[in-house]
Amino acid sequence: MSTTNLDGLNDAQREAVLYLDGPCLVLAGAGSGKTSVITRKIAYLINTCGYEAKGVVALTFTNKAAREMAERIKTLIDRKLMKGLIISTFHSLGVRFLREEAAHAGLKPQFSILDANDTYGIVQEMLATTDKGRIRMVQQKISLWKNDLVSPDMAERLAQTPDEVDAALVYRSYDATLKAYQSVDFDDLVRLPAQLMMQNAEVRERWQKRVKYLLVDEYQDTNVCQYEWVKQLTGFRNMFTAVGDDDQAIYAWRGATIENLAKLTKDYKSLKLIKLEQNYRSVETVLNAANQVISKNPNLFGKKLWSNLGRGEPIQVISMDNEEAEAESVGMRISASRFERNAQWKDYAVLYRGNHQARIIEQTFRQLRIPYTISGGQSFFDKAEVRDVLSYLRLIANEEDDPAFIRAVTTPRRGVGQATLTALGEHAVEKKCSLFDAVFEEGLEDKIANRQLEPMRVFAKFIQTIQWRASKGKADPVQAVQPAPADVLLDDILKYMNYEHYLYETQEERTAENRWLNVLELVDWLKRKAQEDGLNLMQLVQHIALITMLERSEEDEEPDAVKLTTIHASKGLEYPYVHMVGVEEGLLPHMGKDDEYGDANKDAEALDVRIQEERRLMYVGITRAQFHLTLTWCKKRRRAREDLIREPSRFIGEMGLDSGKQQLQDPYQGMSPKERLVKLKEMLQKKTGTTEA
DNA sequence: TGTCCGAGCATTCAG
DNA sequence: TGCTCGGACA
Numbered sequence: 001m002s003t004t005n006l007d008g009l010n011d012a013q014r015e016a017v018l019y020l021d022g023p024c025l026v027l028a029g030a031g032s033g034k035t036s037v038i039t040r041k042i043a044y045l046i047n048t049c050g051y052e053a054k055g056v057v058a059l060t061f062t063n064k065a066a067r068e069m070a071e072r073i074k075t076l077i078d079r080k081l082m083k084g085l086i087i088s089t090f091h092s093l094g095v096r097f098l099r100e101e102a103a104h105a106g107l108k109p110q111f112s113i114l115d116a117n118d119t120y121g122i123v124q125e126m127l128a129t130t131d132k133g134r135i136r137m138v139q140q141k142i143s144l145w146k147n148d149l150v151s152p153d154m155a156e157r158l159a160q161t162p163d164e165v166d167a168a169l170v171y172r173s174y175d176a177t178l179k180a181y182q183s184v185d186f187d188d189l190v191r192l193p194a195q196l197m198m199q200n201a202e203v204r205e206r207w208q209k210r211v212k213y214l215l216v217d218e219y220q221d222t223n224v225c226q227y228e229w230v231k232q233l234t235g236f237r238n239m240f241t242a243v244g245d246d247d248q249a250i251y252a253w254r255g256a257t258i259e260n261l262a263k264l265t266k267d268y269k270s271l272k273l274i275k276l277e278q279n280y281r282s283v284e285t286v287l288n289a290a291n292q293v294i295s296k297n298p299n300l301f302g303k304k305l306w307s308n309l310g311r312g313e314p315i316q317v318i319s320m321d322n323e324e325a326e327a328e329s330v331g332m333r334i335s336a337s338r339f340e341r342n343a344q345w346k347d348y349a350v351l352y353r354g355n356h357q358a359r360i361i362e363q364t365f366r367q368l369r370i371p372y373t374i375s376g377g378q379s380f381f382d383k384a385e386v387r388d389v390l391s392y393l394r395l396i397a398n399e400e401d402d403p404a405f406i407r408a409v410t411t412p413r414r415g416v417g418q419a420t421l422t423a424l425g426e427h428a429v430e431k432k433c434s435l436f437d438a439v440f441e442e443g444l445e446d447k448i449a450n451r452q453l454e455p456m457r458v459f460a461k462f463i464q465t466i467q468w469r470a471s472k473g474k475a476d477p478v479q480a481v482q483p484a485p486a487d488v489l490l491d492d493i494l495k496y497m498n499y500e501h502y503l504y505e506t507q508e509e510r511t512a513e514n515r516w517l518n519v520l521e522l523v524d525w526l527k528r529k530a531q532e533d534g535l536n537l538m539q540l541v542q543h544i545a546l547i548t549m550l551e552r553s554e555e556d557e558e559p560d561a562v563k564l565t566t567i568h569a570s571k572g573l574e575y576p577y578v579h580m581v582g583v584e585e586g587l588l589p590h591m592g593k594d595d596e597y598g599d600a601n602k603d604a605e606a607l608d609v610r611i612q613e614e615r616r617l618m619y620v621g622i623t624r625a626q627f628h629l630t631l632t633w634c635k636k637r638r639r640a641r642e643d644l645i646r647e648p649s650r651f652i653g654e655m656g657l658d659s660g661k662q663q664l665q666d667p668y669q670g671m672s673p674k675e676r677l678v679k680l681k682e683m684l685q686k687k688t689g690t691t692e693a
Numbered sequence: 694t695g696t697c698c699g700a701g702c703a704t705t706c707a708g
Numbered sequence: 709t710g711c712t713c714g715g716a717c718a
Contacts, residue, residue, distance in 0.1 A: 062707060091708040115708085132712080186708050254706065356703045359709050379707080568705045590704055617705080639702085697717085703710100 005076075009033075009040065016241070016274045017041045020049065023234070023268040025219070025261070026243040029305045030290070030623035031281030031574065034243045038215050039069060041241060042085070043076035045213055053077075054084025055212030057233070061221055063089055065572070069217075090226055094189030097196075099542065101203055105192050110542060112183040112394050112401040117387065119185050121403060122177055126170050134163075141167035142174060146187035147223040147255035149194070181434075182400040187225075194229035208235035219244030219264075223255040227263065238268060246301065247294050250568060250617050252609075262300055279305045279623075281574050283312025286629050289655040290622040296654050297612050305623075316630040317652055322643070323357075323582075326632050327364035330579050333630065334562060335370060337577060345371050349563040349575035351621050353588045357581065358564050365562065373558075375565035385503070385515040386522050390544065392493055396466050397541040399436040406435070408463075412502035414455040423447040424456075436460060462496055470537035486530035486537040490523050567621040578625035583649045584633045589614035618651040 006014055016026045016037045028034035042058060045051040060066045070087045077085075086093065095113070102109040114122075116139070123139050124130070141164065145155050152172035159168040178184060184192060197204045211233045216222070219242040222230070234240045242264060249258045265271055279287055287305050320326040334348045350361055350372075358374055365372045380386060391407035398404070409416050421435075427447055428438035438444065439460040444453065469484045484492075494500075499519060503512040530540045563575065567588075582588060589611050622629060631652060636643040 064707095089708065094708090113708090189708075251706075253704085354704050356709080362709075381708095566705065587704095695718095698715095699713105701711105701713085 006040070006044075009036065010276075010278055012274055012276050012278070013037050013040075016276070017044050019241075019272050019274065020045075020239070022270045022272060023238045023264070024241040024272045024274065025264055026241060026274050026276060027301055027303055028243050028245055028276040029279060029303055030245065030248060030620070031279040031307075032276035032305070033278075033280055034217070034245075034276065035069065035072065037276070038217060038241070038243055039072045039076060041215065042073055042087075046077055046081055046085070051212055052084070053082050054086075055210065056215075057086040057088075057093070057211050057213070058215040058217070059088065059090055059093065059230075060217045061089060063092075065089075065217060066092075090229070091186060091189045094193050097193040097207070098184065098189065101193075101196060104196055104200055104203055106179065107184070108182055108398070110182075110397045110538070112181065112398045112404060113189070114178070114181075114183050114185050114403060115382070115387075116186075117382070118183075118403040119174075122174060123170060126173055126177075127166070137163060138167045138170050142171045143185075143187050144255050145171060146185075146191050147225050149191065149225050149228060180400070181402050182398050183403070190225050190229055194225050194232060197229070197232035204232060204235070207233060208237065211235075212237070212239065214240040216240065216242045217244075220246050220249040220258055220261060221251050221256045222260050223257060224260075225255075227257075227260045231267070238270075246299070247297070247303075247616055248571065248620050250571065250613060250620060252613050258300075273301070275301065275303045277303050277305055279307040280309075281626050282307055282623060283309050283627055285312040285315055286622060286625045286627075289315055289629070289657065290619055292656040293615060293622065293651055293654045294619045297615050309626075313628050315628075315655065315657055317583075317648070317657065318630065318632045319648070320632055320634045322634050322636045322638065323360050324364070326581055326634050327360045328368075330361065330581060330630075330632065331364050331368040331370050334577075334579070335368065337628075341577075343576065345560045345562050346558060347576040349565060349570065349573075349578050349624065351565060351567050351570055351578060351580045351624065352582055353567060353590055353617075355566060357587075361564060361581070365564075371559065371561035372564050373561045375563065375569045380518070380522075383515070383518055385499075385519050389494070389497070389499070389519055389522060392463075392497065393537075393541045393544065395436065395463055396470065397538055399463070399467075400434040402435045409456060409459055412498065412506075414459065416452055416456055416459075420448055420452040420456070436463070466493065466537070486535060486540050487527040489537045490526060494519075494523065567617050570624050571620050574624055574626055576626045577628045577630075578621075579630045579632065580621050581632050582634065582637075583631045583652060584637070584646045585649055586646065587637075588618060588649050588651065615651060615654075618649075622655075 006017065009017065010033075013033055013036065016024065017040045026034065026037060028037070038058060042056060045056055046053055058066075058069060060069065066087050066089055073082070073085070073087070088096075098105060098107065098111070099109050102111060120135060120139060123142075124135050127135060127138060129135065145167075150158065152168065152175060155168040155171050156165075159165040178188070197207060214230065214234050216230055221244075230240065230242075244261060246258050246261050249256060252258070265273070282290075284307060287307055291304055318329065320329060330350060334345075334350075337343065338345060338348065352358060352361075362372065362374065381390075388407065388411045391404045391411070394401050394404035395408050406421060410421075424435055424438055424444070424447075427441060427444050428435050431438055431441045433441065439456055448456075465481055466489055469481050470486075470489055471483075500516050503515050506512075507515070526540060526544075529535070529543070530537070533543075535543065563573075565573075567580075580588075585591075633648045633652070634646055637646050638644075
């Protein structure tokens with residue numbers, strides 16, 4: 001295992017792995033084997049070049065990507081040599097960084113991490129409104145500013161519209177509030193490390209010394225902040241490999257900026273550019289269409305994918321009467337195709353632009369008895385029940401975490417309502433302390449009636465007791481409590497919450513049961529984690545933000561089912577047979593309610609930029625297909641109570657298909673569902689008669 | 694004042 | 709489907 005195996009890599013891939021003379025940008029087209037390049041390069045660094053694992057850092061955007069990368073590396077490197085290797089998301093590394101450097105950021109190491117729900121509440125309070133749109137707009141604006149490394153001061157100067165002026169004002173006090181809560185939001189997990197490294201020489205040197213080689217995946221998705229952090233981390237050494245594809249940049253709306261790719265060539269004069277243009281995924285018909293579409297975009301580097309997987313079948317474009325017919329047709333086609341090709345359900349994917357499009361497809365698939373799985377949905381840690389339990393843990397670790405206090409003290413209900421919390425808040429301001437501490441501050445009796453005060457004090461005492469019992473085995477002489485390991489404490493917390501009872505009392509039995517199961521799963525997982533890594537409760541809580549529910553994937557076996565997913569969520573995945581639905585003007589490219597093409601003159605450029613991103617989205621969708629692609633669009637689509645007349649997406653025209661051949665009508669057009677089924681059965685029977693191997 | 698129910702309506706997403 | 713908003717009711 002002392003040398004790295006480079007077998008099976010093409011010339012460009014090999015060059016990318018071996019290049020170590022300085023900064024390196026790998027432009028990796030769809031399906032060109034970029035993960036192989038990253039993992040092999042890591043193996044090469046450690047196995048052959050004598051890098052210590054702890055000096056190598058690979059950054060991704062999702063936990064899933066990080067996990068997959070780690071899996072692959074296990075097969076390439078001796079376990080013993082892997083110790084200390086960091087493969088993580090930007091945010092996870094940010095957490096680790098901030099825990100270590102907390103003092104420099106003015107935080108205690110047990111700071112809390114607030115998610116979008118918590119910050120929504122904070123913004124809501126500051127705006128003193130219930131206008132959801134406005135709150136979200138401000139929240140988003142602040143997030144984008146943070147991602148762009150724009151300070152509140154700068155934001156105030158930059159703000160143009162009245163909305164922005166508002167947002168800038170909120171931004172300032174929002175940040176102050178987070179500080180007071182000893183909390184950070186998700187954006188801070190990257191922003192604060194970047195800023196800290198820019199401003200603090202000691203911190204900068206420490207981390208630059210530590211990171212000997214850096215690899216960044218999906219570089220086109222980085223924002224200003226991430227760019228800067230990467231730059232800081234690589235420092236004078238400039239030893240890094242960035243892998244990305246400008247044609248697959250589809251996250252501008254959340255702050256990512258493709259300019260980062262161009263900026264790289266400017267900032268690093270010696271940047272080595274390597275293009276991976278051989279595609280190992282798709283047949284030529286698919287690839288040609290993708291190339292044609294994306295060629296309508298201005299391009300930075302000029303790359304063209306090719307493959308030697310053969311010509312492949314023509315792409316099909318099918319027009320439908322409406323979305324019911326579309327869903328049915330897709331279902332029937334998949335059924336028939338699966339039979340004809342002797343394929344499996346999981347070889348098929350249905351891609352769409354917006355989540356709501358999945359509904360009709362789900363419905364239809366259930367009728368047709370087609371098994372499916374649907375991607376996306378709420379993440380485990382966003383579920384209300386999970387957040388409820390975690391709010392207790394957060395509060396135990398960091399009693400300054402006011403949002404956690406509010407959530408915990410009001411869940412389950414214990415007679416503490418809005419009025420009480422307001423009074424408590426005033427008291428906290430007066431005494432300049434957290435809500436939690438305010439509960440014990442003198443004078444509260446004058447503000448809050450005993451009936452509310454008492455349960456609140458009982459609650460706060462309970463939290464303290466757990467804190468005492470959790471802190472490194474110190475028995476508290478006054479409270480006479482015994483220290484206890486995390487699993488015991490977790491049980492005690494759940495018991496105190498009486499959460500199961502609360503669930504069944506407040507919700508439908510079925511949902512209560514589901515939610516309780518989620519809680520049990522969470523607690524199980526936490527206990528196991530504590531056991532395996534020998535953590536006490538305090539340490540465990542601090543790790544929560546870093547966690548990925550790794551072990552959950554025991555049932556990893558993916559079921560044999562058709563995959564229903566948005567195009568966004570499909571990035572990075574591949575399927576033998578792909579159906580894209582709703583390929584219509586207005587949907588793909590997507591147009592909001594108020595922006596019609598008509599008076600686009602004023603902001604023609606902005607519109608163009610948006611169309612370009614939609615075009616890349618189309619490109620991503622097309623390139624998911626390995627062997628066959630079917631596009632459908634509806635002549636009419638029901639919106640509210642009216643039928644809208646629709647037109648095929650401009651992107652269909654841009655694919656350069658020889659029309660006529662591929663412009664199919666729905667063969668089942670005008671038939672009732674029953675008739676369609678009969679027709680399908682006929683077709684299947686005919687096939688059975690003449691099936692070949 | 695709070696909450697319950699039916700109607701209407703959808704960008705895209707992870708940490 | 710699932711969420712939110714508006715109107716009705718205790």
